[in-house]
Amino acid sequence: MSIRQVIDNFRRAIFKFALDAIILVGSSFVVIPSAIYSELNILLKKIFRFFSNLGKDLLSSINRLDDLIVKVFKRNKGVKKFKARMFKSVSSVKTLNLSKPKAREKVKWFILGSLFTIFFLLTPATAYSWYRQLPRPDLLNENMVKCTKLLDRKGRLIYEICPEKRGDPVPLNLVPKSMIDATLAIEDSSFYNHKGFRLLSILRAANETFFKDNVQGGSTITQQLVKLSLLSPERTVTRKIKELVLSVLTEQKYSKDQILEMYLNNAPYGGNVVGVESASQKFFGKRASELTLSESSLLSALPSAPSVYSPFSSLSVAKDRQKLVLSRMVKLKKITQEEADKAFSEEFVFTPQSDFIRAPHFVDYVRSELERMYGKRFVSFGGLTVLTTIDLDIQDKAQVIVKEEVEKSRQLNVSNGALIVLDPKTGEILSMVGSVDYFDVKNDGVFNVSVAKRQPGSAIKPVTYSLALTRGYKTTSVIDDSPLTVKTPYETYSPVNYDGKFHGKITLRRALANSYNVPAVKVLRTLNIDDMVNLGRDMGLVSWEADGNYGLSITLGGKEANLLDLTNVYGTLARGGVYKPTRPILNIKDSKGYEIFSNENLEKRVLSKEVSYIITDILSDYYARIPAFGTNNFLSIKGHKVAVKTGTTDQKRDNYTLGYTPSFVVGVWVGNNDNTPMNPTLSSGLTGAAPAWNRMMTELLTGKALEGFALPEGVIVKVYSDCSNIREVFVRGGEPDKISCGMEEKEKSDKKKKND
Template sequence: MSNKPIRNQVNKKYYHLSVNYFVMIGDVILALIKNSIKHIISLLKLIPQIIFRRKEKPRVPANHLLLKFLLAFFAGVVASIIFITVPFTVYRWFKELPTPDLLLAKQPNSPTRILDNKGRLLFEIYVDQRVEPVTLNSLPDYVVQATIAVEDDRFFEHRGIRLDSILRSLKAIIIDNELQGGSTITQQLVKNMLLTNDRTVARKTKEVVLSLLVEQKYTKEQILELYMNNIPYGGSAWGIQSASKKFFNKDAKNLTLAEASMLAGLPSSPTLYSPLVTDSNSTTSLAKIRQNTVLQQMVTNKNITQEQATAAYSEELTFAPQNAYIRAPHFVEIVKAELLDLYGERYLTTGGLTVTTTLDLDLQDEVQQIISTDVDTIGKAKGFTNAGALILKSQTAEVLAYVGSKNYFDGIEGAYDVVQAYRQPGSSIKIVTYALALEGGATPATIVPDTPFTLRYDNQVYTPKNYDGKFHGANVTLRQAFANSYNIPPVRLIQRFGVDNMISLGGKLGLRNWIVDGSYGPSATLGGKEVTLLDLTNLYATFSRGGLYVTPKFILSVRDNAGYEVYKNTGIEKRLLASKAPTNEKQIISKSTAYLVSNILADNAARTPIFGANSVLNVKDHTVAAKTGTTDNNRDGWTFGYTPSYTVGVWTGNNDNKPMNSTTSGVSSAGPMWNKVISKVLEDVPNENFEVPTDVVLRKYTKCNISEYFVKGSAPKDVCPSEEHIDKK
């Protein structure tokens, strides 16, 4: 600061002497009380002797002696009140005062800041008092000068109190029967940090005494810095830094004179002078009038010139929007829940944690825009009103974008998080069945007939049908059946390899609610068992990782208010991914099976009979494994796809579970959104092919004019692969 503050001339040792003085007085009083009690007991013992003494010739009449005793007794009582009780009460009163040491010991409630992976703010968690401490030296001179000018223009001259203000307050109490303000900066600091806000004479007296003690213990700079960091500016904003963020969305060190003078006028009455209540740039608003008062007092104090004051007063101020600031809200809710589980509410709301998350805010905003726009356009035509999307880094399972609804702020509909909602997955779950079959010895060339088929299960007859209502022949290969999402072949496979084995594998791949209990039938392979978009997207990502399950990660690191790292990239398995899902990393399926699945789902030629050569599953210039899903009655539409680097999942439907239009499918509802999202993710990424494991080979068969990938040792030697029938395995 340009003007050096006048330091208090009273040495700090006098503070300790004053406290020791009262302690000494208290000890003396306690000794006097003990002695007084002894004397009173002695006097009481004389009463029976006086009353019942024998009737001899008394030198003095008994009644005179009794009267003399009573007078002495009551005189002793009065003396005790004056010389013992009153000092002792004063002693106790001083002893119960808060110590000024608490001003430094009392840590402010610092907010927890949730950031994206580039350090951009997503949300802050704090209690009613949101404090961000700053040092006095970091603030421009005029920020501090404005506060001193309007709150306590003689701050550097007094020693904690101003007698003129105290006399004015006493006059108001005695004559007007009310308490007045007019407190010094030191008194306001004491009131806000050490005392309650009740307006009583006793509290005011404590405030005065503590202010004197505080001035003896701390320098003026310390008092001023504590004040600037802890005074209320309105709402949850406590301290100049918090106020600067709230009203102008900037750090206090970057405030202009106009902004600083507007904020300086708030602490005396934050609601009355709030610039957010009315048009703060109107010369008739209380906020503008108060700002002018501050500026003119600064001119009087020779902090600024009249020209500077006039320019600052004329400057039109732009205030930050006051909506609850939150970006990627559904994502933030997940992070908050995990942090609460890790640290508890008290530490979370006051500990000043800095949480760096996996989210890419730029990508998040782009995906949110795609979802919101397409729900309004495609959704209107297809009969759905909501959608969600999730993007993962394939190899690490870090969540890069998380869109839980069309619009989070759209009441109950928007708050519904479809990424966490349990819905039936339709054909998108077939990936588990085919992985089970490939792990069990089937190959992409294995014949799985798509012919009429009836299965008896649990005393019921189950007859699966294809989405197009047709049969595609007795020589359909596993590759063709999977790529075109025929329904009959996976039911044949599940009959061969077992429903319970499929449910078990799904659970190992991260489907938290998939537990083997014997309650599932063959319809599970067609999507009869519910999943979440989060679980199923990460399941697809597991295949991009070569069969390695990795727990989804929302948090990269957490640092405490001192900057020390207290948490690092451990995911959210405590709350979100507990249950039966694996945690951290575990190889669930073989690399060869993962590759074969990826190769089939990336085979555009293989899926052309049903989806066409130029479907939304075909991403220009990129090799992408993709799969769709549609549930019975068209209630849910899904599309998933992945590359070695990124995995994207999209869901469409209605929150109330109403069906979409009868002709709507996963490829026609979720597909277009999925294509836009993954194209955005991959626009600056070179094409990547899935790595072929060392135990997978490509075999060519001239006889039947086909080429196919096989795990070493599984390729037929003497016959064409098309002669390998699933029923013969």
């Protein structure tokens, strides 16, 4: 008997043993129909072949496996006994001559395939139970629509996420060839060649997921169809295995054309749009059969990330994606380069969009979060009820304020604005305004500036000074505001203050309160820049990483952040140094009313109470900032103690105002989407973001009792009578007996002049 026959006999023995075990254990729970038995037998054979082939791929580069086999089978008596028992019924086992390379090669792959198979079948009852619970591929043709409702924190409807009513599915022969070719080019160019999945893509995705902590796809069109229609959205190894098995079964049950047709009729194209016919009507007001190459190349790019590649989110991003689709079509020889260039140059004529939606930028933000948690299909069809953190009363006022204040600033070349309101006690988002007008397609109104990265300017300085206070600096520490030149391998850097002047020796309190640039750079020079980046991340700038890609200018806003995260940094200060992630969702219930998600109260102390209070005390010091901002500004709220900070970037491309009380944090940005500079006469604290911030904070505090910041036990307030009763705060035990009065007297004189 040949070695091949030995292997085949052993393989059949394994299958028989596995099937008998499944029947024996499973029959105590259910009666197994013969059809299921037959189907399971086929499945097990495919599993064996799959793992055998996988073993070949994984071990093809192991050069010394032959030597290992020889050592195991010739020297290890325990393994010899195991081998004898496993081959007991095979008379020819004694004839195996493992000293021959050819025999060892065959046994090598046989052993590997067997081990994988045995491992997979160690718990046959579990495997059978798992298999029985898989959805049936014939469910791919069923459409079960249950809309997801988004509610504000008081239960008022914001938006319903559900597919638009679709007519009959479009037969594949009525879908333009350009749409088919474009879809295959960008999603699955080997669709007609694989059997449901691509092993190399899976291994590449697994490498990214398990070893680089970067969740990746690698799915074929068949896998995507299975995910969209049959599976829940959790990202686990178990779900991936189910996906692979169902993809193979789907390929057996349906032809390639049928699978592609079902995919095109079930793919998500953004918003409430599902299916190519619905997408064609929604975007271009025409039937799918009438789509041009240009339109097809745009639509085909959407399913992988509809909210990102939608032309209504960003036409430039959508065009970049369209260009990629066309280039792949050229590479696959589906079109010529001339046809691609012509299609790319064509201008789109979109149909007007008109959906009922409130707090639209927030809706998009929550939807993206839901899709990350549950997948696009489940969000659109799952019938979820999502209680969000948004307060429509605050949201409506915020939208009006942003629109009106930006309109007042048109002469300053301000065209857009964004606003965030947080509850610092919980991190909940109470309002999110991402632009002046969400529905202004011409000016990219759908683009959400509140979550877009931009330079934060001086609004980042509280992070620098928080680090300084933890390293021994005090509010009375003296910093020399004088010319400074910093040489780097790339440039010679000479920071200047916004007023073009130097102010001599000043205290840390005055440097931060007046937002002077040179002192901030000098302070950071004495600290570790990476430590500042790490502290910024801990306080809420979650996208920050200590990668060394920055210099001292980071303390002036040289590292990008988004308004939402930046506002949460101030929320951390309002909480006394405790970080909490921003929260857009309170709870989620499924279609049957069962709660499937509620937000955990996650928090982490990142600053001491003492340091947080001292920073807050500086930012709420009305008199300390008079030299820079004067007495007539928008940085104070009558009858309330508010901590506030402004920020402006180079050439006044961005302007911020952020401030807080113990109950509210408000962050406002104004500028232009295209990053063009605003008018040089824009004055931080007087124009730009400050008026909108002041109006929003006033609205929030109207009718509220005065709420001060609690003094921690570890902070001492000291009044220096020999310095005209100057009041200062220190970490208890670190207060100096005397301070230099010269600067404080000058500061007090400045205040008097301003008041006069």
